[in-house]
Structure formats: C-alpha cells, structure tokens
Amino acid sequence: MKRLLLVDGSSYLYRAFHAMPDLRNRAGEPTGAIYGMVNMLRRLRADFPSDALTSNCIACIFDAPGKTFRDDLYPEYKANRSSMPEDLAAQIPHIYEVTKALGWPVIAEPGIEADDVIGTLAQTALRQGFDEVVISTGDKDLAQLVNDKIRLVDTMKNSVMTRDAVFEKFGVYPEQIIDYLTLVGDTVDNVPGVEKVGPKTAAKWLAEYKTLDGVVANASQIGGKVGENLKKALDWLPTGKTLVTVKTDCDIELARHIEDQLQAGTENAEVLKKLFHRFEFKTWFRALGGVPEEPVGVSGDLFSGSNGEPVSSVSNGPNALFDAPTQSIDSIRTVSIQTPDALHELIELLTKAKSAGRAVAFDTETTSLEPMNAQIVGLCFALEPGVGYYIPLGHQDLTAEPQLNLGDTLAALKPWFEDAQAPKIAQNAKYDLHVMANHNVWVQGLVEDTMLASYILEAHKPHGMDALALRWLNYNTIKYEEVAGKGASQISFEQVPIETATRYAAEDAEVTLRLAGALRAELKQVPELATLYDTIELPFSQVLFEVERNGVLIDSAKLDAQSAEIADKLKVIETQAFELAGGEFNLNSPKQIGELLFDKLGLPVVKKTASGAPSTDEEVLSKLAEDYPLPAKLLEHRSLAKLKSTYTDKLPRMVNPRTGRVHTNYAQAVAVTGRLASNDPNLQNIPVRTAEGRRVREAFVAPADHVLVSADYSQIELRIMAHISGDEALIHAFQHGLDIHSATASEIFGVPLGEVNSDQRRTAKVINFGLIYGMSAFGLAANLNINRDAAKLYIDRYFTRYPGVARYMENVRAQAKADGYVSTVFGRRLWLPEIKSPNGPRRAAAERAAINAPMQGTSADLIKMAMVKLSAWLKAEQLQTKMIMQVHDEVILEVPNSELALIQGKVPDIMTQVADLKVPLEVGCGVGLNWEEAH
Template identity: 40%
Template sequence: MSHHTPPQLFLIDGYALIYRAFFAMISRPLTTSKGINTSVAWGIVNFLLRLRDKYQPDYLAWINDAGDSFRTETYAEYKSTREKLDAELQADFDQSLDHVSALLQAFRVPQIEVPGYEADDVIGTLATRAAGAGYQAVIVSGDKDFYQLIDDHIALLNPGRGGPAAVTEQWVDSTNAEERLGVPPHQVVDYLALVGDSSDNIPGVKGIGPKGAAALLAQYGDLESIIAQASTIKQKRPREALADQADNARLSRDLVTIKCDLTVEVDLAELAARDPDMEALAPLLSEYEFYTLAERLDLDAGRRTSGQQAASRGATERPVNVVADPADLPSLVDTLRAGSLVALSVQASSGAARSASLTGIGLAAPGGEVWYLPFGHGNSVGALAAPTPVANLPPLSHPECAPLADLLRDAAVPKLGHDMKFGWEILRGAGLELAGLAHDTMLESFVLDPGRRSHTLDTLILDQTGAQLRPWQDVVGKGKTQIAFAEVAVADAAEYAARRAAAALALHETFAPELERLSLTALLDEIELPLVEVLVDMEWAGIAIDQALFARLSQRYSRDLEALKKQTYQAAGREFNLNSPKQLATVLFEQGQLPVLKKTKTGPSTDADVLEQLSAMGYEVPQLILEYRELQKLLSTYVDVLPQAVNPLTGRIHTTYNQTGAATGRLSSSDPNLQNVPVRTARGGEIRRAFVAAPGHQFVVADYSQIELRLMAHLSGDELLVQAFEQGGDIHRQTAAVTFDVALDEVTPDMRTQAKTINFATIYGQGPFALGKQLGITQADAKEFIAQYFERFAGVRTYLDRQVDLARERGYVETLFGRRRYIPELKSKNFNVRSFGERTAQNSPLQGSAADLIKIAMRNIHRQLADEGLAARLILQVHDELVLEVPEAEVDRVSVLVREAMESAADLRVPIVADVGVGPNWLDAKA
C-alpha cells in the first residue's frame, strides 16, 4: 500500500491482535530458556515492525477494551460462549498482557481505553473524528463488524494470521468492501443483525445465512423494511424465522452497531507516530530473548562485530562478483584466507548427489563480499536460459584451480554452509575432498529447535531476518518450461547461489550466540557436525543387492498374490476389488454379517486393526486380506522398487540420510528408505537376504541390545532395574521375576512375554488400553499389571513423573547428551494433545539418548577405521543397528572394533551390550 496524501491514522484493535497471536501458537508456544511464554510479545513486536516498515503511519494508537460494556447490560449472554482458559493458560495470557503493555510503552505507541465501552466503539469514535478532520483512518483488525465504518476516508487492515488456518493480510476500503462481505458498508449493521455472530454470541435470525441476508437486503433495502414486509418473502424458512425472531434481529442490530460519538479525551495530534525508545526496548527484547529482532533494530551492536553486521546486511546488498577467469582465483583465495570464515553454497546439476555434477559455488565472507564461481554452465534456449557463449572455470582438479582446491581441502580454514552434506558429496564428485567444515546452519537450527517443521534456508532466513531469498522456481522455472540449473544464465545463478552463501553466514551469526547461551554447542560440535562426514561416506558407498534374487522374488510373490486373490474370492463366495474398502466392507459386513467393530464417516471400517481383530475371531476373509495387503506392500515398496533405485554408474543403492527429520535426533532414510526393510516375517527376511556384500567381503552387523531399557535403568537409577542389568542374562525374564514376585526359574513364557511388553510399553508411554490390546487382556487387567510393575520398579515411575514435571516447568526435556525436546503440547486445552505431550516428555530423553549414542558410536567407528587404515566401511544405519561392509581379511578385527566402540560410547550405571554378527548378506549377518 503506497503512502496516501492525507495523513494516515492507524487505530489498532489491541485485544483482537493479542488473542490472535496467543491462540495462533497455543499448541506450540514460543518460550524463553526459563519457560516464559513469549508468543504474544513476539507476534506484537513483529507486527509493529512490519506496520512501521510497510505502511509508515503518520499517526498511531493502540485501543484496548476496558471491562464490561453496555452490551453486556443490554444482553447478559453477550460473548458468554467464549471458551474460558484454564488456570495455567490464563496465567500465560495475563503475563502476555503485561509484556505487550511494556513493549507498547517502549515503542511509544499511545494506549487508549474508555471504561464501559469496547475497543470497537473507541475506534469508531476516533476514526470518525479523524475522517472529519481530513485524515485517512485505518482500522487494524480482523473483526468484520468494522466493515460498517468503511467509506472514502476510513479503511480496514486485516493483519492476517499464520498457522494451519492461515489468513493473508488484507486491505479493505470503499472499492472492495462489498466484494469481500457481500453487502455495501451501509448495510453491514443490518446484515450482521440477520446472520448473527457466534463468536460474540449475537443471536441474529436462525434460518437466515449470509447469502440469504444479502439477498433480502438487496431486495428490501434495510432491516426494518424486511421485517415490515416479511409476509411477502417467498421462501418459507426466512419468512417464518423473521415472524418469530424480529426482536432478536433488532437486539442483534443494537449489539453490532458501533458507537461513534463517545467522549474520548485525546487530541489526535498526540497520536503522532514516534520512533521506539531504544533504551527501554533493548532490555525487554533481551529479557524475552528476541535476539534476531534486536538485530533488526540495531540494538545489539555491542554484541556483534562490525564485520558480522556487514555479513548479515551488506552481503545481501553488495553486487555479486562472478569469477570465471582462473587468473582471478589467487587474489580471491587470498581474500578468503584473510577472513575468519568461508561460507559456501554448492550448486549441482540435480538433487541426486551421487550422480550430479558441480555447476557452481557461491561464496561469502564476513566482510560482506560475495562471489560466484561457475563450473558447469551450458547453453540452452528459453527465457531463463544462459546467453552464449558461457565462460566457466576449468574443473576443480585442473592445475589452474589449485589455489581454490587447496583452500577447500585445507582443514585450517573454517567453512560453513547450509546442508553441507549435499555440497560435500558434489565436491567429492568433482574430485575434491572438503575439509574444515566448522558450521552447518541447518544443523544449528535443528539443535536449537528440533520440533520445527522446516529447516530450509529460505524459511529460516525469512523468519530470522525478514529477508526473502529468490525462490528456486524463479530461477529455473517450473513445469514444461523448467530448465536445469546448468542452463540458467550465469548472472541469475550467481545471484541465487551467492546470496544463499551470505544468508547462511547471517544465520550462523544469529544462531551461534543462542547455541552458546543454551549450552548446545557441544552437542553440535561433538555429535552432529562430525556425523556429516560419516553420512557422506555412507551415502557415497551405497549398498549392493542381488538383482537376480529380487527378480525371482518378484515372480514368486506375484504368483502368490494371484493365488491369494483367488483364495479370497473363494472364501468370500464372489469376486470383488480387494483394494476397495467399500467393496470389502460390503463383503464382510453386509454379505458375511461379520460384527462391525469400528465405523467411519462412510461406513464400517476395514482398517488393519479391524481386520486383525476379526482374524483373531477365526474369520477367514479378514486373514486372507491381511496376507494380501502385506504381500502387495512388499512387492510395491521393496521387491519391484528397490532394483529401480540401483545407480547405473555404481551398481549400488545410495540412500539419503536426514539428520533433521525427527525431533528425537534419530536419523531417517529416504530415496529409498532402507530403514523400514522388514525382518520379522519370513518374506521380509528374504528381502534382507537380497542385500549382499561385495565379492571378497562380508557384512558385519552390530545391534545395541535393549539400549533404551538400559538407558531407563541409568536415567531412573531404579535399583531393581539396575541390578537386573548388572546380573546379565535375560532382562525380560528377570523383570518378570521381579514384577510377579517369583523365582527366576518359576517365570513362565507368558510371564516373560508380559514383562517384555510392559518394559517397552513403559518407554513409549502406553496406557492400559494399548497394553491390554497388545497382550490380549482386559483394560482392567492391564491397568492392574501396570500398577504392579510400577510398584516393583518405583524408581521408574518417579523418573517418568519427574520428566513430565520438568517439561511443564522448563518447557522441554533433555537427553543424556543435552539435546532438547520442546513440548508445548503440555499446555494444550485438548486432553489428547496434552496426553501426547506427557508421553513425549517421558520417552524423548530415552529415544533421544539412544539416537545420540548410536551417532557417537558411528563417529568413533568411522574415525578408528581411518586411523587404523582399514578398508571396512559403514554402509547402513537402522536406528540401533549398524551394517559395515568388510574385506574378509579384516572381519575379525572390525568385529571387535565395532563392539568396543559401541559399548564404550557412553559410561552408564549398567553395561552397554552390542551384539555382532557376520555374514554374506544382511539377513544371515544379523546378530
């Protein structure tokens, strides 16, 4: 919105903005390290900054409600349906009001309220007065009641909101108000009188909706005319509704009408916009830990060096230097070596790191300079394509690139980037081994906020600095017009890549002090960053499969699938689409008259849970459908798909590991996912047998034994659980003996099964319902069993309860190695969400510590293999399991090395045990 000639007065509907900010983040509030909820404060500061930067108001005021208004006296039920906050949330909300009041004073925004009246009436009065005095009044609110005030001199700015029900910012004035609401401003009061407002409990006329109200007003003009001529309305429902509810309509009109004639003791000149009081604002932003916002306001100049400030601001302003002449490399390298840090953004011909080629490198330095080095740009046609001819640097392995190559492989020169695992592999493909990776801002973001949905550079830089990077699709196009990055004009590629390097540098300067303040630097430097090289080597190595065996499995499973289909038809007495839930429901519940165990909106459920229960009752068709679905999934997910994932250049499958995919810190695998290859069924085992070691090699497979239970013993300190592990032997048999208070040799197989189930149920926070279902016992029996278990292992119960209490107090729980998991769900008003938060508080330290432990083991194994000059290599990680491909001559040494590294990854109260197996394929090597 451009600045208008008349002076603009922005009138902010304060409580509306506060409520919106509070509830937008209620499921995941922003909290300080001390657990203080700062969601509202964050939202308000960002809003005020955006308002100042985008609209540059001449005059500004914040309007608050002031207790009950005349509307409550007129209609006691006014706003009575609004949900009340519980005590904890109300305390957070009240504290948020104090934060906002302090921030408004620091921003020097006048606050106005009139006792006995709502903010709407004060805003209406001031807007009308301002319009009459030659101002343009702009009401900042999402409340549609304000549409009644819109005219040539009064506009409405809906600030929008984020979250799942996101609303974009909207400017509404006399040119588009009718289009947005469906009626012109002068009819808004009567329109609202007819449709009512559920949020304020304004009754309106039941039976008349928005379209009906707009149509009636278009025909009759106003509410009184509609009521007077109600008998002539053709439609029965609105005609009868108006005859019965005319009084409600008039009451609603009175309630929605905004008063514009109050006595407001303020001179408009006193509302002139002023710059913030920086001395008052700085300590508030520090208290609320809004360091990025402080940076935007230049409040942290003392905390950052001038060079750092130049990196975050100047790097996005200075022109990009394109270096395509090898003769310019020495001076560039000298400049980079003279700095404290080199930021990289490596660009490739595709996103498949193992087969992509280097296209270019964006560079940024703390001094604010940015460069782009083209290596693989070609010529093409189209609007986004590179003009001819294109100048590229020679390959990195060429002697003329030696200064640059030496810099990149020099471990003494610290480097940073965003998702540098990908960049590392691209450089390796270009013949260069990167060294000196000191920082990765994707990992920094993950360690700081593991529950964050996205750790992409674009979203992070936007959130942290307000800057917006050029989107990928703007550079390469989309759909049929999309071109490869190598075909993009070098000038555009340079802008894209170099700005990304500068953005990573700016992010690091924001994240580094936060990591230090929260004591997370060690977790990043000692676990996550060293793991990057480990994962690079694992992805690069890949794993081989027996393609001939996969082909045979595909043929056999396809025959078995067809046989299962015919067997199911025979059992059902008819043919039908086995993949159609609707047809299956007809066969089971209409034709077969099986009991309906669960319903959905469309009818009886046929999900796996239902089919398993029906199968357990002895029904044949559900059992056959389960077998059919399992076999179909094996074919479509593994047997027919994995051979297609074999890289034609290497003959191996190269998965991608994601370090930021799970809030617990666990690694995930994709393209393809090799962490879900089944093992518990016979057919799943056949698939694992098709993963094979290279000729002259064996697989060494090592797996932590009951690591999360051992961590539970260590973290809880429960004497009996610790004692059980110290004695060795079968932990589930020992816990069964304790739980059922019998001698070890009196433990039955059924007792052991129940003990094993509750051991793991404890870790995952299962309740009586889930446990009873798993054990096939009643919920009451499961509840009694849980109580008996916790009576024996009281230290476990105390530990779990303490974790929930800590999470409520601090807002997060920690792993053994300091990894945080924030749990905003504990403050949810929804019982199920809150229960999920409690389970998360209990199991995250266990799962997260196990994830950290395997990462430490991977780091140590990788280093020791290199130190001893062994050719063995890690090629696969599946949570608590590691797979190494080992020359046959090294098998004995590597088996010992891996076991020792895994078992010494941490010092616990109980022994850490790793089981190690050897074999020519994944199945046979399983310990």
C-alpha cells in the same frame, strides 16, 4: 501424527495448463499441464514427507463430468464458463494416469464437485483422529474450511493459508468466508452476490454484524445504493449461500475409513518411465534409468532436475563464520567471477582467509536435488559480511556471457577445498560434499553447518535458509521463484541468466556466513548444546556422507526372483480367497470387502467408520482373522502386495548405474528425537515380521571376499530407562546380566527368577517396552488380550516394584510442561509444542512422547557417537572395512574376510565404551554374506 494431504486437482490442472508454455512432444501432443501436475505433486510429497513422527494419507481430487446439485438448484451455475480447451482436455486422461503412477489415489466422484469431496474428506479425517489436514489448492472458496487443524497451501505461490492468513487476505475469518462469498458473489462460478458490494464492503459489514444473518437483520439500517441493492438481494441470498457453501457431509465411500483407503503409495517407476518417454520429459526419464534417444542438451530438453522438479539452488541456506558479526545488512554486493584473472584474485582471498583463521561460506548451484547425481552449475563464496561471489560454470545463457571452464576451475580450487586447515561453512553441507565429490573434489575443513546448528537449537522449527535468515537475521532473502519463475513454468537453475543467478547465488553464501555467526553466538549461551553440535552432530554429518557414498550392494536377481515368487503367491491367495468367499471380488476394494464380510458372510462388525459403515482396516481384519479364515487371507494378500511394490520391485531400479549400489539419503535434521530418516530408498521400514519380509534383507549382500557385520545395541532404550530413572531394581538387573524380561516377570508375578514361565516373560516384555512408550492400561489390555482391570493390576505391580520408573515418568511430564521440552542424557533438547495444547488427545500424545523421547533421543545420540568413533578408528588403522548402513540401533559394515576377526573384537568394544552409564551397554555382533544372515 497422522496427516491427510489433499490436492485440488481440478484447480491445478487449469493453472498448470495456463502457466506453462505450449510444450509438445515430437508427435505434437500437448504436455504442459502434465508436466506441471508432476512437478506440483512431487513437490508436495517432498514438502510434506512421512517420517518417524508423521504418517501421511493422500489423495488428488478432480471434478467428474456431469451435473451436481448446484446445477439443479441454479441452472445458470457456471454458465459463463467457456468449454475446456482442447489441448487441456487431451491431457486429462494422461494426468489421471501419471497421478496414479506417482502414488496418489485419484478421486472423481460423479455428481459431487471436487470442492465438496475435499470438504467431506477434510472434516471426516478430523473425526477419524487425524491431527492435520493440508489442502493444496488455489481456490479461494476452500478458505472456509481452514481451522486450527486444516490449512491451505498453494505450491504455485509458495503460500500457506492459516486462520490468521485468511483474515489477512480477505478481512474476515474462515468461519465468515461463506457469508463473505455470498455477499460478493463468485464471478468464476456465475453466482451473483449483492450488486456493487465488493470485498471491502462485505468485510466491513461482517466486522460490524458478524454474520450474514446479522447483516440481513440490519439491512434497514444500511443506507445508500449498496443498502438498496442489499434489500433487493434478500430473497436471493439463501440460494447464493447454498451455492458457495462447500459441503462436508457427502456420501463418499472412500471417506468411510480414510487411513485404510487413502494410503500414500510409492511411485510406479516403470509406468512413469513409459509416460516420461512418450511425453519427452527427458531428465525425469533418465533419472528412472531410461536411455535417451538423443544426446542430453538437444533442443526440447527444457528442464533439468532430478525427481521431476526443475532445479533450484540445492544449498538449502545459510552458514556461519567463526564469531562472524551479525550486523544488519540491507543489501549485499555481489561479484560474478567470469575470467581467469578474477578467479585468481578470489583464490588469493581464500588463501588470506585461511592464514587469518577466518572461515569461508561456500555453496553449490546444481542440476539436481539428488546428491549422487547432481552436477555443478555454479559455485558461491562469502568471505566477509556484505559481499558474495558467484562463479557461473554451466549456465545456458542466451546472452553468451563468458563462463569459466568447469574442469579448470575445479582444478584451481581443489587445493583449497581439500585443505583441512582452511575452515569452511555450509548449509546442509552433506549435500554439497556429495556434489563436490561427484567432481572428484573431497571437501575437508568443515567447521559450521547452519542447518545442523539450527536443528540443535530448535529441532521443531524449519531449517531452510529463507526461514533461518528471517528468524535470525531479520533478512528477507531472494526466493528461488523470483529468479526462476513459479509453479509449472519454473525453469532450472542453469537456464537462469548469469546476472540474475549471481544476485541469488552470491546472497546464499553471504547470508550463510552471517547466519552461522548468529547461530554460533546462540549455541554459546547453552554450552551443552554447543558440545552436542561440535562433538556429535557436526562430525556425524561427515560420517553420514561417507556411509551414503559407500552405498550397499544389492542382489537384483534375487529380488527379481522374490518378486516373481510373491506374484505367484498372490495369485494363489487370491484363488483361496475366492473359494472362501464363494465367488470373485476385488481384494483391493474396501467397499467390496465390507459387503462380502458383513453383508454376505455375516461376520461380526468389530468397529465402524465415522460415517457408520463397518470398518475393514488392518486392526479389524486382524481381529476377525483370529476366528475366520478369509480375513487372514486378505491380510496376507495386503502384506505381500505392499512388500512387492515397495521393495522387491523397486529396489533393483534404485541401483546407481555408476556405482552398481543403492545409496539411501539419511535426513539428519528431521526427527525431533535426533533419529535419522532414511529415504530413496527407506532402509528403516523393511518389514521383518514375516518370512518374505526378512528375505528382502537377504538381497543386501557382501561383495566377493567380504562379509557383512551387523553391530546392534541390545535393549538400549530399557538400559537408558534404568540410567535415567535411577531405579535400583532395573539397574541391579542390568548390572548383573539378568534377563530383563524374566527379572521383571519375577518382580510382577512374585515368583523366583528361575521359575518364570514363557507366558509370564512375554507379559513382562510387553509391559517393559509398552511403558517406555507411555502405554496405558487400555493399550496393555488390548496388547495382551486381557481385561483392563488385570492390565491395571500389572502396571500397578510394575510401578510398586520399580518406583524409580514411576517417579521418572511423573517428573518428566512435569518438566516438559514447565520447559516445553525434555532432554537426553547428553543435553539434546526434545521439543514438545503440544505439551500445553488445549486439545486433550494432542496433549496426551505429547505427554507420552515426553516419557519416551529422552530414551529415543539418547539412543540416537549413542549410535551417532559410536559411528563417529568407528569412522575415526577405521581411518586411523587404514582398514578397508566401511560402514554401509545405519538402521535405528544397528550399524552394518562391509568387511574384508582378512579384517573380520579384528572387527568382531574391536567394534563392540568401541560401541559399548562411547558413554559411561549406570548400566553396561551391550552390543551384539552378527556376521553373514547378507544382511539377514548378519542381523
């Protein structure tokens, strides 16, 4: 899915400025609006991440100085607005700078208001094939853009505006908002409406007459004073309507090919570090490896949190007790543990719960969302429905309420936490396990994780505690914003008063307890899902915790050297491009590239953007590169520049100073297929098609006296296709160890297996992999550079030779439409919400996903099962070998030289025997001093 995320920067910088206290650095520079913008932009990237199924384009839009057409149309437009406060004006250049450093393209179009830029980009994106546009704003005028693909979000109010939400707020639907605003006017922009006509009257008229034209046509029927005022305003209304209408057809260069020009960038850590140091955002500065000039906790260090956001309770939510009752509870009694005696009583209750075999929900409140760095602020527990306990341990409480000593408290609770016979419940438990491990407490006995239970039941829905509590318990939780404030003025959890924190935190644990019971009861209704949860997903979470904790050793010097080499290559490529172009130009400017290629050099136009301009996207340049040298140089430059900024420059800065390793975060409950998502850093998208990309993997190294071992399932999805489809020819090929692509070529081209040539095998390989992803004849033709009739003939021959595959594809599409989901071999349900969509392209995409999802999902299940088995075996044998990465169908292990022979013999054996399919599983096992050598 393609999503465009737009930020109304002009709206937010004002709101951030007014919402924040008067923050200043020691030089006296105002910093509040800058802080608020960083917070909001980082939160949006976190709330709307790119993942295996969604790619994001993004932009932050600001008003440019100067007049627009509205000023010419109505000189009094915005005349009542006061000038920008000096303290805000002083922050504008830095807001632009930090926004760019956060990876956001910044747009400020002269002569065009930010709203009109947003409207144009939003509508153009839909014409260019984007599936969704999310606009982050607090401006009510933009509600007129909302439809089934465009929605508004307000991070400061934590609200989402869909079509129904627009009606709920204004009493009219999005298509009526322009008429609504014309009638009521806009006092902010000094646009008059009809005198004495407010929101209720305007909504009433539009409900009755549907449109402004309908209201005007019936003006004579509207009596009273408002009727008279309406008649007086009739001549003005067309002008008013033009003023409040957001334009969606502005001539904007960046809109000509959004996917090419508004790619989401990565954060520039060096620039951000300088800015955070200047403006004294100490926590963010430290998170980027900066060394503070004064101790942590000095006056002025107002915010704590990682990644720039004030910290919330990082326990994302609810968790369950074994068969806990799910009775409705309107209020929760909360208990604050602030004395040694109270702690002793709580520990006695925990001990009794263990003896009775009752699970206890626990949660952590922390200083950071980054698991390897988070420190404990407080601990939460729930032992029975209706009661929650909170132990404050690190609050900066101005009321001087007593708090227990963190070290002493953890020492007292450590035996319970590390007792595998004391059953425990958590929401997003992997995070809490990291937090406790940061304090040398190694949690054992986890029996429920409500986030994972929800994921198994409804992978396509949200899994946060607030959403789950409302969905499963009909309980409206206390929101973090209610205890810590909203938007840019939000404080960190250690700044929340203990009394307030107790109500919020204790509720987290109690809701988790009840929620786990509800989810467990639901899982029992579908035994295969319960089995999947208990035997794969839950134990795999523990394995992931271990893998993340282990981390991977990085050769930073090698990456620095690669960055320098790439920088030199980029300069050479730039010089070569200038020579080919006959002059200098900006290699990062699509506009200049388009003018150069198509106007100056006269190259053929391959395709055009929605606005009619020649496209310069990667597909176009790749096509042109077949015949012209300059487009090839441009592609080479783009590829190397992205590699440098995303990996060779960035990875050394991500080494944890405490461990000396890079620790990625694996998101377990994101992709509906069951696949993992890797982030901070993303280890799954390291490019391997170029020599420079493959060299990045050379920097993932083994320590002294160790090697890396890469164990990788071979052709796993094709083997799963053979199993699921039951096709005899495919099964025969795999059972007899035939080269599957040669075997397919033999079938399609009607030649003996031994006479298949390399071109025929290559064609068969494209068909084998293409069809399991639902590739059409059109796609195959483009991939093989043949005409569509020839591609269709190949596909027809394929299905004639492999009729079981054809039957499978037909049956799985029908199953998806009937059930709304398809299933893996092990029962995982892969939900397809768009399978019945009236939108043709969305429905077609869902049908293609229905074909491939069972293979991707089964592959994900297999690698999880294998890693659980491997972890258990490594522990049972007390080996020093450890798993350090998981990438798609590959597990990477760090192996002492003394254990290499054992690992090479046993790991493939374990991985190939985790499941009994109709075809044998095959695992390749490579060895090397670095990842590239081992792969």
